[in-house]
Amino acid sequence: MSIAQAKRFTLAEYHRLTELGFFHEDDHIELINGEIIEMASKGTAHEICLRNLLRELPKLVGDRATLQSQAPIALPSNSEPEPDFAILQNRDDNYLSGHPQPADVLLVIEVSDSSFDYDQDVKIPLYAKAGIADYWIFNLFDNYLETYSEPEQDNQGKYGYLNKRIFLFHQLINFPCFPDLSLNLVRVFPPKLNF
Numbered sequence: 001m002s003i004a005q006a007k008r009f010t011l012a013e014y015h016r017l018t019e020l021g022f023f024h025e026d027d028h029i030e031l032i033n034g035e036i037i038e039m040a041s042k043g044t045a046h047e048i049c050l051r052n053l054l055r056e057l058p059k060l061v062g063d064r065a066t067l068q069s070q071a072p073i074a075l076p077s078n079s080e081p082e083p084d085f086a087i088l089q090n091r092d093d094n095y096l097s098g099h100p101q102p103a104d105v106l107l108v109i110e111v112s113d114s115s116f117d118y119d120q121d122v123k124i125p126l127y128a129k130a131g132i133a134d135y136w137i138f139n140l141f142d143n144y145l146e147t148y149s150e151p152e153q154d155n156q157g158k159y160g161y162l163n164k165r166i167f168l169f170h171q172l173i174n175f176p177c178f179p180d181l182s183l184n185l186v187r188v189f190p191p192k193l194n195f
Contacts, residue, residue: 008034010078032122034078042113045140048190049111053085053138056188060181065106066090073108074099075130081123085109087177102130106177113140124148128159134176135161143169143189149176 030037042050054069061067066088072080080099087107088100095104108127112119119137127135128151135148148161167173169189172182 008078010034030079030081032079032081032126045190046111046113049138049140049188050084052188052190053109053111056183057085057087060175060183061087061178063090064178066094068100072099073105074101075126076102077126077129079126079130081126083108083123084111087175102132105132107134107136107175108132109136109138111138111140116141124161125159128152128161138188140190143192145169145173145185147173147176 028038050069057067068086068088070082070084071086072082073086074080086100086105086109088095088104089106091104110119110123116137116139124135128148131151133149133151137146137148139146145167147165147167148163149165150162151159152162153159167185169185172184174180174182
C-alpha cells in the first residue's frame with residue numbers, strides 16, 4: 001500500500017504553471033522547498049511599514065545597489081521567496097536574464113505581523129542555507145528590528161545564523177552592505193495604534 005505524498009515542484013515547473021496562468025495576479029504565493037505556499041494577508045501595520053520602507057530605502061540606497069520589493073529571488077532547493085525587500089548587487093542587465101541568485105543578494109528584509117512565525121521558522125533556515133549573509137525582520141508585534149548575520153549549519157545539520165541583534169524602534173541601524181548608510185527606525189515603524 002502506498003502512502004499519499006504532497007507533490008513538490010521544481011522551479012521550472014513553478015514557472016511553467018505561472019506562464020500557463022494557473023495562478024492569478026493577486027495570488028500571494030511563494031515556492032518554498034518545492035511547495036507552493038499561500039501567504040497570509042497583510043494587516044494595516046504591515047502596509048504602513050512597507051510604505052515607510054518604500055519611501056526611505058530608495059533615498060538611502062540610491063544607485064549603489066538594486067532595490068526590489070515583493071519580487072522573487074531564486075534559491076537552491078526549489079525555492080523562490082518574494083521577500084518584502086531585497087537589496088541586490090547592480091547588474092548590467094538589471095536581472096533581465098533571470099531572478100537574482102544568492103550571490104546577488106546583499107540584504108533580505110521581511111516585515112512581520114501575521115507572518116512572524118513563518119519568517120522565523122521557515123525563512124531563517126531557508127536564507128541561511130542559501131548563504132544569504134544578512135536578513136532583517138521588522139517585528140511589528142514587539143516593535144523592534146531583528147537582524148541576523150553569519151549563516152551557519154549546526155551539528156544537527158540545521159541552518160541558521162550565528163548572530164542575532166535587536167534594534168529598538170527609535171534607534172539607527174547601519175546597513176551591513178553599506179556601513180556608511182544608516183536607517184532611522186522611527187521613520188519605518190508605524191505608530192503604536194490598535195490595529
